[in-house]
Amino acid sequence: MAKKTSNKTLPLPLYDELLKLDQDVFVSATAYDHPTYLTDNMVHTFRYYQEDALRFFHNSQTLDQFQYRHPNHVLFNMATGSGKTDLMAGLMLYLFHEHGYQNFLFVVNTNSVLNKTIDNLTNPQSDKYLFQQSIEIEGERIRIEKVSQYPRQPQENVIYLKLASIQSVFNDLFTQRENTMGLTDYSRHKVAVLGDEAHHYSASTKKEKEEEKSWERAIDLILAAHPDNRLLEFTATIDLDNKNVYAKYKDKIIYRYTLDRYISDRFSKNVKRIQSSNTDLDNMMNVVLLSEFRRRFALEYHGSQIKPVILFKSPKIVDSNEAEVKFKELIIQLSAEKVEDFIRFRSRISDDEQSETLSRAYQYYLANEDDLPQIVREMKRQFSPSRIINANDSDRGAGMLEKGQYEALNSLESPSNLYRVVFAVAKLTEGWDVLNLYDIVRISDTENAKGTKTSTMAEAQLIGRGARYNPFELEGEISYQRRFEDDGRDSLLLETLHYHTVNEPQYLKNLVAALNEMNLPTGEDKKNPLLEVKIKPSFKRTKLWKEGAIYYNEKVEVDDTYYDNLAKYGIDNQSDITLNWKFTAKEVTYRSNQVYEDYRDTHVVAVELDKRYFVKAMNRLTFYHFSNLKKYLPQLESREAFLGEQWLNISNRTLYAVVPAMFSRKDFKAEEKLEILEQYLMEVAKKIQTGYQKAIGTNKFIGYPIREYVADYRKRIPNYDTSSMRLLDKPDPQQVSRHIIKEDFFVYDSTIVNLTEKQLIDRIAERVSELKEEYEHVYLIRMDENMHRESVKSDALKLYQFGEKVRERRFEAFQPDFILLLENTDQYLQIFIEPKGINLLEKEQWKEDLLMYINSHQADLVFEDQVDGLAIKGLRFYTMNDGRSTMNQLSKMTLGKSFKSLSLEN
Missing domain, CATH: 3.40.50 (Rossmann fold)
Structure with missing residues (x-):
């Protein structure tokens, strides 16, 4: 019997287009900065996939290519437990602030989900309330009010949320009763509908007939009641193998986060x-x-x-x-x-x-x-x-x-x-x-x-x-x-x-x-049972085992007393500030009716500010409330002190804005000055958050004796008989098994690895003879974290970011999975190698950036040991079938040329 085609392979035009746009580095419009009003007003920190989902939705509503089709009905297909309600809460604030929506309808088909969501979204006394106790956007307090009917004249800064079962919404629409909401109520002001467990709303789609008064029909009528009404559906399970369901949703699925990704990301038990x-x-x-x-x-x-x-x-x-x-x-x-x-x-x-x-x-x-x-x-x-x-x-x-x-x-x-x-x-x-x-x-x-x-x-x-x-x-x-x-x-x-x-x-x-x-x-x-993985006796007889070392960079602990001025956070608080003011597509001068669209002709204008502006801006930005600021600036004594020489130093610096040539200093309105200042303060806030660290990596590399730090260990093979993350009949690159390796280049008698890791070992094995033409000793070490489970020394064998020019500041360390050691009379070369599944490339890009940073800053490396010809280098991630030409990089790094048969492989 032919294997059933996975619905993962079905084309989803909207999602596929957004995914392609998001991955295109030349499309600057998709570089959406997750707004601080979301992070500041939510109890939970958004996970990367929730931020992705928000960004995809934002792009679908704002990018030029969607202007004429303007998706007003979308579906988020996200795994059970992945935080769909958190995403709904974030989308409510987004639609309210960015698009002016005040009326929201949450519908679901069971009362238990309904009652839970009422607590999630409207009950500040509940342990599961998703918003901060005080919701504030740009200095304005926002109130969420649970309603049974929307007001005819909504108040400013109020979100009106009706939460109801789909049955009650259906009954209200088709049964005219007092104090219920008919279609007119959904047509007076624009409404955003949040449909949870959306797989229940396609009854007529599944039955392949239209029932005039079905739940699906009720939602469709609400969506059509106002030209700006929107429907955002959420479900973990959607039957795309059903041709009618697929036909309905193929152009509406805006983001997918499937169960296998959720489990692979370790967010589940x-x-x-x-x-x-x-x-x-x-x-x-x-x-x-x-x-x-x-x-x-x-x-x-x-x-x-x-x-x-x-x-x-x-x-x-x-x-x-x-x-x-x-x-x-x-x-x-x-x-x-x-x-x-x-x-x-x-x-x-x-x-x-x-x-x-x-x-x-x-x-x-x-x-x-x-x-x-x-x-x-x-x-x-x-x-x-x-x-x-x-x-x-x-x-x-x-x-x-x-x-x-x-x-x-x-x-x-x-x-x-x-x-x-x-x-x-x-x-x-x-x-x-x-x-x-x-x-x-x-x-x-x-x-x-x-x-x-x-x-x-x-x-x-x-x-x-x-x-x-x-x-x-x-x-x-x-x-x-x-x-x-x-x-x-x-x-x-x-x-x-x-x-x-x-x-x-x-x-x-x-x-x-x-x-x-x-x-x-x-x-x-x-x-x-635990499987024994032992170092080969042949390796223990070598001089490298007895006298050699592996190198990782040193970290230094940082006491709070270190952070006594903004310079310690990597922030220049002495020089003047110049910002590109964010213009819209057209800007009108305030001294004439002339419209100018070409900003190639610009100049720099000083923005005249006094202390009142700083106080106002800091009041509007939650980060600068003293209780929060103190978390990151432990030496700060008061908000007043933050404006002084030690910190922001506002008396000795000028803020300049790059503006069109026709724009002058006197054209600035007070609100625009405040906007520019807030733009600067938000940049400072990000730098403060990323600059406050408890431990800092250094450029000093410490040698750890191989015989003391590379050890026998025991490990289990995960036992799974249902296999996710397989693509049709292809083997699972993350499937773990034990492999016996007899060749001397591998220091252990066996290894417990996934298919991607095994393939890397096999490819290096094929090149050992070529490497030995240049290097007398060639050894590959699998740096399994189980190796150190009983040792207090385990934290030493980690790489930490160092230097001031890293692209993305990260504070955690990591241990690359493999070390390749190459030695001859003139050189001792240690190369870090990290195999990686395709689904983790974006999430763990910072690790590859660190490996590449080591290569490009060789002159900055300092070694505790004086070893002749010592060099530390890193390879880009190795992926299945060497899709990123990592082996070619290895050959150039070690031999200065390509491996003899590499061109045939790639």
Whole structure:
């Protein structure tokens, strides 16, 4: 049977055009600077893909090529958990400020999502409110008002937000009642509609017929009610394989952030399946032991407080209620003796059938046998009836909303919320975004044990929703991305969602197929031993091993006392300031009616400012509020002091603007002076933020003895049997496996790498003989971070940015994956090499920039060791099939010419 074509390959004209424009460095109009009024007014920092989505939307509304088609109906196709509601909130502020929209309609098809979103967008008292408590744009306070009807005369600086189910909007449109909104209300002033879970609004499209009063029809009527009405739809799942859905949305999809990218970017938990032929009661015991072990492990090993939540999913309400009774009885009867007997019986299962994570839990309890009575008492308290929610009061048959328990279900991450267990039917309700869900247990379905395609797809969607990452605190830091090695102990316990399910072959086949269709990588949680990776004895006999070193640049810690003036932030506070004033396409002088469009003839004009302008501008820009300014300028005593000689030095400097030749100093209006000053202050703010560092890389490179820092290590191969990120029948370049390498040039006996990394090793292997014509010693070292996991020295082997001319200031360090060492009597050459997946090139460009910076600043490098002929260099990223000619760069760098057969390859 021919393989089904992935909908990733279908052309999407609008998205494809915007993507091409965004990647074209010659199109300056797409260099959209993410506005500060968004970053300052949102609780969360936008992730790179959310900024991309905002930029794509901005470009679609402003670039000349879209002027006549003016997309007023667009769809954002973004993975579950990727922050669509954050994006909606940002788009509301954008449309309000940039395009004058005050009326917004949020629609969704379930009350649970609706209630959650009301808290997200309109309730400042909610823990999940997405805006800052005070919304301020250009010095003006903005208020968001929840309404049931839009006012006839909107007030200035107010956003009116109606939040409703699509059913109620539909009923209002087609049932004339008092105090409801008909089409006239959507035609009086322009409205922006935010349609969440948009895959529900294409009923007639899917049925291939037009139902006059369908939900889809209701939304279409609202969109057509005013020429400037806009519809922004959001969904994680869109069936582009359906020809009618594809025909409707192919020109409307404006941005895509798919599940495989979301997982690859480490914004989700990993997902593992625990498959067994256990009874429901045995699975309940297992998940209780595992969940409590997670909590204790986080506290005892990392000092982190987490509260892992368990969801028991049943096919019917009667099954769910029966399961709850069984669970409560299990907890009541729980004792140390029963736990020990259960574990010892389960431990007899062969290693091939054992769950890696459950085995760790069993070992923990057996190792703490003396404390088991106390542990079980705590366990009974953690899973007492008062900490269980039965969420089977169904909302349209698919909800989790029970009267009086909505707040509890939507605040499960809160430290004051003690609930540990949820019983529910069907799937997780769309929009239920609990982050600390770690275990989902499938209660057996005796009537349909094999599962239908529909039911297993629902389960796959449930798993995808449950995989949101839990940003727990570790060593005083909160992270919103996975921090540990996949399949390692810490990752399995703190960064993995476990799905406990039956071991029925046909059911598992259907489930795996559904997971594959969703591009959701999962694997069975089985015993996965650590593999030994050892340094070859032949390398240990070499002089390089005994006496050689690898080099990384030094970092120096920076105390807050260092930051005592703006110069320490890389800001010139002595010279006068010259800015290009941002002109529109046409500018009118204020002394005549003449219009001039040609700005090639310009001159510089002083902008006359006094202290009042600076105070006003700083009041309008949230960054310059003293409480925020103090975060970045710890030595600053007051806002008044910021204007003095030590900092902004306004008394001794003049601000100049480049303006058209016909424009003179007296033509400036006060508001324009303020605009120019704000432009300058925003540039200063960015430099302050990027210049404030706790550690700074230097140009001094330190030699670390190879024999002390390159070591044997152990590592697991991630175990996944559903493969995302594969392109049709092509192999996955990120699929990890172990490879034995016998040739002496590679210092380890084997390596655990993905396909891109293996291909790099193979290509270098093919060139070793040519390299040895010039260099006596040629060695490639895989710098795996597992090599240093037990060593306090690991942070030393990192590269840090240094110098003042870097293109993008970054403070984190990184360890390139490979080091190629080349040595002869005259030279000792160390080359950093970093393979990279295509999808990560843009995100991690700063790493390549650092490697290239080293090459272009060789004269600036200082070495602690006096080694003759020592040089440190870096290659651009190596991508699959050497699409960026990295091997050619290596040959020129090492031999001064191309490798003999390189031209045939490329």
